[in-house]
Every structure is written in structure tokens, then in C-alpha cells.
Amino acid sequence: MAKVRKTRLITKELYDRAEQEIYFKTEDGMLAEGNGDISLLSPTISSTDVVNNLPRKPPAISDELRKKLPIHGSVPKIRCVSRARIPTTKGPEIFLHLYENELDSKEHLAIVFGEDIRSRTLFEQRPKDTQEERMVRGAYVGRLFPGRIYADEDEESQKELHFTEKGQLIREPETTYMGNPCPVRIHSECYTGETAWSARCDCGEQLDEAGRIIGETGHGCIVYLRQEGRGIGLGEKLKAYNLQDLGADTIQANLMLKHPADARSFSLATAILLDLGLSEIDLLTNNPDKILAVEGKNQDIKVRQRIPMVPLAWTTEGGIKSKEIEGYLSAKIEHMGHLLEKPLH
Numbered sequence: 001m002a003k004v005r006k007t008r009l010i011t012k013e014l015y016d017r018a019e020q021e022i023y024f025k026t027e028d029g030m031l032a033e034g035n036g037d038i039s040l041l042s043p044t045i046s047s048t049d050v051v052n053n054l055p056r057k058p059p060a061i062s063d064e065l066r067k068k069l070p071i072h073g074s075v076p077k078i079r080c081v082s083r084a085r086i087p088t089t090k091g092p093e094i095f096l097h098l099y100e101n102e103l104d105s106k107e108h109l110a111i112v113f114g115e116d117i118r119s120r121t122l123f124e125q126r127p128k129d130t131q132e133e134r135m136v137r138g139a140y141v142g143r144l145f146p147g148r149i150y151a152d153e154d155e156e157s158q159k160e161l162h163f164t165e166k167g168q169l170i171r172e173p174e175t176t177y178m179g180n181p182c183p184v185r186i187h188s189e190c191y192t193g194e195t196a197w198s199a200r201c202d203c204g205e206q207l208d209e210a211g212r213i214i215g216e217t218g219h220g221c222i223v224y225l226r227q228e229g230r231g232i233g234l235g236e237k238l239k240a241y242n243l244q245d246l247g248a249d250t251i252q253a254n255l256m257l258k259h260p261a262d263a264r265s266f267s268l269a270t271a272i273l274l275d276l277g278l279s280e281i282d283l284l285t286n287n288p289d290k291i292l293a294v295e296g297k298n299q300d301i302k303v304r305q306r307i308p309m310v311p312l313a314w315t316t317e318g319g320i321k322s323k324e325i326e327g328y329l330s331a332k333i334e335h336m337g338h339l340l341e342k343p344l345h
């Protein structure tokens, strides 16, 4: 009995700490600072009613306040290494883009819907570039076929790419998607939920659902960031699961391991979206604060509206059913409740 009580006391303390340190909303619905130890980003899921009642417009905050938020100021340098067409089991074809960047050595990805969404850094002419090299790295227009010679011209669709004197791709409506805004999801890798069939979270379901929604519109992108376990890594995430089995919730467990409740960063997503020419987006998320994180201090990206992601478990379509996910979702709901009391407009 004593052991159980001790665990509860510790988690209660940590829970209270998280409550105090997380960003809060003032009377007029503006974001205000906590003490900065905990990320701006609060949990992302809530019940159907909660999700639908949250504002869909981006939070209206002053430029002055935006500059004070713990969100990116400058956009990191990134480069698209390669791109390939992937037919999918779900129906729509996607174009998978792999990126390198100056902040870490991870291979972040963009799952792009639409052949004509073009990466600036992939398509720009590189020193000693050949047509063959361009095709191999995926910098071609139209479709590849056996024996094709030119990357920049597609005989079948009669499309041709043009470049500036410096070798930059010229974005022309005939060959390159210009129809902003389009739907975008920023998804953080979850090995357990996407690959190991975990029912502790709904990441796999959210990825599928984002693909379905974007696939229906024909154009859009899922930025897939390699930040497992809200940024703490897979090893630490597995420890957090053991703490959860010992009685902590998802947020408390992270804090007990001395990680912030959410260690994710989204500046790389901003950089990738800009590279793809997607500077105005509709963001698929249940977390209004994520809008600010993607836009950054200088609003490099503009979010027109938020598209809610309703968990399938709360609809008639089934979804994940497990004891663990109920706890996971209710931990998020408790935090989301603060947004509802004083919603952002």
C-alpha cells in the first residue's frame, strides 16, 4: 500500500508542476508565458465535442506577443535529397521526399500528394547535373518510363520545366502546383503506434486519417518528422510506458523521466513546407497552439484554418479500443479543457 501511495504523490506533484508551467491563456484569450520549462505545445486530442468546439481560425495574437513565444525565429537550412513515386495500398499515389538538414542527422520526410508539388532544392540545377542524375534523384516532370532521356521534359504530357540563369526552377502554373492553401498534417514518428500495432496511442490511426483526407483533395502534404515519443526517443518512450503501467499518465511519465511533456520542435516542418512552395496551408490538428509553432515568430507559413482530427473511437467507424488508449486520451482531454474555458479566437 505504501508503495502505491508514494507513486501517486509523486505523480500528483509532477502533474501540478506541468499545470503551472505550461502556457496559459489570459482573460482576453491571449497566450501568456509560463516559466518556459515546458513546451508551448499542449496535448492534441480531445473528445468529439471538444474537438469540434475548438476555434478553427488561427489564434489572434499581437506581433509583440508572437515574438516572445518559444517558437522558431529563423527557418533552418534543409535540402531535399531524393523523391520517388509510391503507389499505395490505400489508392492515391504519393511522392515521398527525403530531406537532410543542418540541425540533426535524421532523415525527415514529406509525404506529398500531387506530382506537381515541387521541391525547390530538389529541382534546382546542381553543378555537373545531368538529365539522368535528375531523374534518379526524382527531379523530373510527369512520369518515368523505361528509356526516358530527359528529366525536364515530359513528351506524354507535353510539359517542360524552365529555370532561371542561376538554375532555380521557375514556378509556372502549367507544371507546378500554385493552388495555396492546401491541407497539411505535421506528423511525428511513432514506431510503436505505426509499426508495432500499439493501442497505447492513436498515431497510426491519425496518420491513416490524414492520408485519407489529403488524398481526397488531391493536393497536400504530410510532413513526417523523426521525433519519436514527442521527441524523447524510443528508448525513453518505452520507459515512460512502464511508468504508465505503474500508474502515471502520458504527461506525468515524461516529467518523471525529466523530459518536458512535449519535446517536439516544428521549425523543420516549416522549412520543408516552404521548400515545397506550400506557404499557405490548412493544418490538420486538434491543437491550436501547433498553428503558432508552424507559423513561427515571422509567420513564414500562414495557416488559414485548422481542420479537426476526430478520433475514430469517438465516431461510429470503430477505431482503437484499449484500456491504455482511454487513459492516453483522457490525459489529453484534461489539458485541452483549459483551452475550452478560455478559448483562443
Ligand SMILES: [Zn+2]
Residues within 6 Å of the ligand: 190, 192, 193, 201, 202, 203, 204
Ligand atoms: Zn503514438
